[in-house]
Amino acid sequence: MTPAMYFSLGAAALLFPMLASAQGSPPAGDAAAGSQKIQMCIGCHGIPGWRTAFPEVYKVPKLGGQHEAYIVKALQEYRSGARSHPSMRAIATSLSDKDIADLAAYYAGAAPKTASK
Numbered sequence: 660m661t662p663a664m665y666f667s668l669g670a671a672a673l674l675f676p677m678l679a680s681a682q683g684s685p686p687a688g689d690a691a692a693g694s695q696k697i698q699m700c701i702g703c704h705g706i707p708g709w710r711t712a713f714p715e716v717y718k719v720p721k722l723g724g725q726h727e728a729y730i731v732k733a734l735q736e737y738r739s740g741a742r743s744h745p746s747m748r749a750i751a752t753s754l755s756d757k758d759i760a761d762l763a764a765y766y767a768g769a770a771p772k773t774a775s776k
């Protein structure tokens with residue numbers, strides 16, 4: 660093999676996973692996986708009355724029962740900066756598309772209506 664052949668083999672091996680993930684459809688939300696990721700949300704969104712206590716009292720929106728697509732969109736907007744709340748921006752920038760999909764599936768399904776199943 661010539662050095663050029665080694666190079667193109669290596670380039671193909673590097674490129675393949677990138678192409679595969681770029682072409683993938685948006686990840687489907689997995690509520691069970693989402694339930695493992697809410698630890699970083701319940702500190703604020705799980706408070707009765709939906710208010711933070713520190714450093715100042717402000718209202719925190721209720722997430723359970725929101726539409727899945729709405730939650731996904733909201734998190735993407737915090738991540739991109741289209742929504743500008745500082746704490747939510749900090750959190751959303753740490754989330755992957757898959758995290759967002761899972762969290763949205765979890766919170767969308769966490770409404771009381773699922774209790775009747």
Ligand code: HEC
Pocket residue numbers: 696697699700701702703704711717718719720721722729730731733734742743744746747750762
């Ligand atoms: C530090 C407290 C805090 C944490 C932690 C937190 N949030 Fe939030 N979140 C807020 C506040 C406050 C708002 C309202 C911000 C605003 O007015 O834009 C909000 C808004 C949202 C919204 C938009 C709701 C709406 O009705 O528009 C979503 C969705 C959301 N958070 C999801 C999450 C998820 C998922 C996590 C965990 C990964 C999380 N948040 C962690 C405080 C927090």
